[in-house]
Amino acid sequence: MFSLKNDFPEYYRFHGRKITKKISPTSLNLLKKYYDKFSLDKEIIRYHQQNRFNQKLFFSKKKFNKINVEIGFGDGEFLLNEAVVNPSELYIGVEVYLNGISKVLQAIIKLGLKNVLLCNLNCIYFLTSVKSKSIDKIYIINPDPWNKKRHNKRRLLSYENIKLLNNLIKTKSCIYITTDSKIYFEDIKKQIYVNDAELYKECEMRILSTYDKLYGVSKYQRKAIEIKGKIYLISL
Ligand SMILES: C[S@@+](CC[C@H](N)C(=O)[O-])C[C@H]1O[C@@H](n2cnc3c(N)ncnc32)[C@H](O)[C@@H]1O
Structure with missing residues (x-):
């Protein structure tokens, strides 16, 4: 190595x-x-x-x-x-x-x-x-949000990278992205909407409930939950 x-x-x-x-x-x-x-x-x-x-x-x-693949597993x-x-x-x-x-x-x-x-x-x-x-399933659990404007371009989930992810999965709706950043969530939604309206229609985008399988599954998620943050899901 x-x-x-x-x-x-x-x-x-x-x-x-x-x-x-x-x-x-x-x-x-x-x-x-x-x-x-x-x-x-x-x-x-x-x-x-x-x-x-x-x-x-x-x-x-x-x-x-x-x-299955997990990217940025911490x-x-x-x-x-x-x-x-x-x-x-x-x-x-x-x-x-x-x-x-x-x-x-x-x-x-x-x-x-x-x-x-x-x-x-x-x-x-x-x-x-x-x-x-x-690939059957891809998980990206709370990627770095890079919320400062000058850092936005560092975000992993650019439309280009979303296309790469989409190309790897066998069937639709098997990419699971969670984030506690509403700003990042809205940015991902916007990028998909602007570049691929068809894909946007197929995406599931919502706040996770405490009963969801992907709720509270990682350190970064729990840090957000502890301070009463929400966990957003985008599945495509
Ligand atoms: C905010 S942490 C979340 C870690 C974990 N998923 C969690 O929720 O606790 C984001 C992780 O993604 C990793 N990461 C960031 N950019 C990456 C890249 N380009 N390739 C692989 N891993 C990356 C970082 O090293 C970090 O561990």
Whole structure:
């Protein structure tokens, strides 16, 4: 992993927190020892390096009934819970935050999970290297809202990226985006409406009730709920 990071730093870059908590020596050892076994980084970088003559990544359904992806999984709570409950489904977690990768890796090993794969690259490289219509469900739980106007362009959910997500799913209405930012929610709605009125009509957009399966499932969601925030859902 670390040699890939040194050789191809651009794949790991993103507009995010510049200072992340220092990684502990134990986590570092764990990453060195096990990450490559569960990682898609090498295959994705290889795909992009070979000028796209290479075949796109495809996850065989021989072993798993469904292929699910979570982008920006943070500490991995939702990803891991889903993977434990549905052992016959594959869960691919994409996260640039190395401490998050290390936490999930620790749990994978402790619980002996056989249905989780990880990617530490900027998710754009993942989204552009996977075969069209090969993913069953995609989850993006409370992406960074970047509410300051000068930071708006850093938002993950631009219309361009929404198109990339849409291209990957097999059937409609299987992309689930939640946010506690009304501003971000309205921005995503607007981008879809302005660029694709047909898609807009098919989207589900609402405030999650406390009974919803996706309510309170992550650290960032619960932070918002604690201060009486609402959780908005866009499903497309
Ligand atoms: C606000 S946090 C939410 C984390 C978690 N989903 C939760 O709700 O607790 C957003 C996460 O997305 C990750 N992220 C941001 N941009 C990313 C990118 N381009 N590729 C992969 N992960 C990204 C960040 O590192 C961060 O962990």
